[in-house]
Amino acid sequence: MVNKGTIIYEPGNSINNKTGSWRVFKPILDNDKCIKCENCYIFCPEGCIQPDENGDFKIDYDYCKGCLICEEECPVKAITGIREEK
């Protein structure tokens, strides 16, 4: 819900704004191919690629804006951009 007059009462609440709706392309990460080099983790401008507890990399699609920098940077082509479908 939006506050009346779009007033924002707490600091840092941009986490509530799911910027992932901007996406045209969606990166798909194949953990079987992934060599855990962390390139995507470092280069993602949205900081939305993180390893999970098993060390597998996961993309947070709520914030991924589909720039596909991760696809570009992945040395083993473990990330593929596909057209976003809603």
Added chain:
Amino acid sequence: MQNVKVITGTSAAAEAAKLADVDVIAAYPITPQTTSVEKLAEFVANGELNAEYIKVESEHSAISACVGASATGARTFTATSSQGLALMHEILFAAAGMRMPIVMMNANRALSAPINIWNDQQDSISQRDTGWIQLYAENNQETLDLIIQAFKIAENENVLLPVMVNLDGFILTHTVEPVEIPEKEKVLNFVGQYEPKHAYLRPEKPMTQGALGDPEWYMETRHDVQKAQDVALNVIKDVHDKFAEKFGRAYGNGLIETYNIENAETVLITMGSLCGTIKDVIDELKAEGKEYGLLKIISYRPLPTEEIKEALKGAKNVAILDKDISLGLDKGALFTDIAPFLKDKKTVNYIVGLGGRDIRKANIKEIIEHTENEAKDTETKWIGLKE
């Protein structure tokens, strides 16, 4: 003992703002609003009104200052007209979207070119989609009464929208009428203190106002304003009833006012000072045994479509008089808004009084005559146009 002053419409507006004890006024002088802000400046200067008067270099700054002031939780008032209102256009959206209960008096005046300082309602009509509530006064007393009510409507927790009270330039702004000035105590008691809960700047609770609303949120905020406009329909009625009870003056149901509509097959619809002339004509014709009715729109936004439909149940012919024109469509705003709800009646649009052209009783009689006898449905006729 009643306190009656013989004053102009702009003075009535200034008196109303004073009675509501506004905290901040920011305004730029423009004909025919000027005398109103002069009066307010005088009130502040001589200590009659304890408010901050912000001098600005344009209307864009005036309304911006008002938004800023309102965002701190201050009761805020401004006044403008025509080109000045047009210059405010950009910020009018911000005021409504940010839900700032600012009250404005607008002296209705034509827009250039050619330069014209006289009355029509094109200025406020051109702002109809900004989200502001728009009320139209018929006379100076109603101006004062509407502005007092406007604060209570705007500041209602479920409304929180800015309200524009419109009065016809020169016709009301510069002519004097006896106006009853209620006691300040009584008005303050009615309007109450503005205690903003949604927005006011304070260091202990920082907040961001006027933030970016990306595609994820923008639509919701516009929908929110629409919901508030819906709620305002009831709030306006309610505030009106309470006002009527306390001050003894009533205007229809607060949204619309009907005059001799019960027995009339032909009804005229319009807003503002023209309603006074029409009431006179209706009385004259009634004396001759002819029944005509008037539906006066007080609240143009929100537009009370249900009330309008209900009031016109018995009518066959409806003449809609617009002091504005949507060029390229050849229709006025009231007509385009109301005619779709009146499919079972003959609806005729009259464009009248643009740029201060006088609308006389004879014109009203001509309109009635034409509506009944010659007019075709959904026709547009410009009254008094030189060939």
